[in-house]
Amino acid sequence: MIEAKNVYFTYPNDVEALKGVSLTIKNGEFVAIMGENGAGKTTLVKHFNGLLKPTTGTVHIDGVNTTKVSVATLARNVGFVFQNPDHQLFSETVEEEIAFALKNFGFKEKIIKRRLTWALNLLDLTKYRKTSPFMLSGGERKRVALASVLAWNPKILMLDEPTIGQDYRQKEKLLQFILQMKAQRKTVIIVTHDVEFVAECSPRILLMRKGRIVADGEARKVLTNPEILTQASIVPPQITQIFLQLSDFQLPKEVIDVYKAREKLLNLLEAKAK
């Protein structure tokens, strides 16, 4: 469980990036943090694995105050995949890259092998096993970075912009994977600007603006509220835009997924036909 109480954070250059953030994320929750550029999303999630410590306020992970333990200790339970994969790739082969964290955490050789195969498979990287990560495309490098964190199977997984540069098939797999994590009661936190992706997986949404949380709720409620979204520089998903435009036809406004939309529109058409 993640508990942040009244967190303020100021960078050394006097930029106040967080201004009183309080939140609780329970085990097994799936959360998307959204908001304009520079809203403080990355700054916030860096507090959850202890990379940043609050200037004032407190952050507790499973009851442990993040100021009391090292990042490496927290990282065992809190995996964080950075926005830019080039900030972490350094090994000669993809395989070694993924094994790096496992070795740091002192896993046994046999377990390392098993987790490695599992992670390579999961992210479609088996064919690049012996390739240098630097030779891969941007999207593939992003996947290697993801695999290198998933490999140690942390209880809480945080992904900063996981969908950037990924094609549809990979996004779909990522979605499947997140749902799988959810089924295992793991906490998943994604930071993203990808409204359509969020609409598809329908998590709890934390909307940030200028270092504060301005909305917190189900995707269906937050993504269909144009006033809040405009504030945070987000456009509603296309499906929602259609339903907002069609509000004259007594259609519900809170629609974010295609299946629900289809159902509602068919109902409308049937009613018209009669």
Place this chain on the structure above:
Amino acid sequence: MSVFDGLKFRRVYSPIHNLDPRIKFIYVCAIFVAAIIFWELLPLIILFLIQVPFVILAGVQRQWLRSMRGAAFLATIIFSTNFIFSFIGAGYVDPAYYLEYASAMTLRFIVLIESFSVFFLTTSPDHLGLALEQTRIPYEFCFAFTTAVRFVPVLAEEAQTIMDAQKARGLELERGNFLKRIRNYIPILIPLIVSAIRRSLELAEAMESRAWGATENRTNLYVLKMHRGDFVLIAVTILILAVAIYIRLFFGIPSLNELLGSFS
């Protein structure tokens, strides 16, 4: 990364900031030479103190102090290796003398860092580029140089992010013995170097796509001119250098040990 903070230019104005970068550079070189020709502690202390007024006049005390603190780690290494090896080499005699020797070597390093730090803290990259161009160095080189200087803080920031990313994967920099600790930096250095190279290639492509080097004869909007302050600095520089060389050639410099010894 605080060493880099001491090289980061901030856009403020002071008599020192307004000096011609060419002259400032000559001044730095003079201090450099003076620091090299002395290996006694006393003159190095004086060289160190000479620059304090510059720092204060420029109003960059805070950043300067930070860069000094950043240099402390290297300084400690220089001090201990110098002391240990010279002391052992001499056969464990006269520790006071070797302490002074090691301090002098360390202070020499600090003086070099100090003068460079003052130079970079008070000289904007644009100014520096201008200075280079007006010394008739080909524009390509000037550009490469100013870009390199400009990217130092970016690189420092990136190093911080990389460190964070690796810590998030369980890397503990302070773990293990001395050798292991050095090895711990590999996962940080490689991404840093690779992304710097990648960035430079991307920068080159982006610049060429925007028609870099299309005009044969570049002209500058601003032209550097010497002012009164610059002449004063030249005079100061020549004075320091002349005095330093004169003292070096014609005086024996007493060691601090001897001076203190003669009091007691």
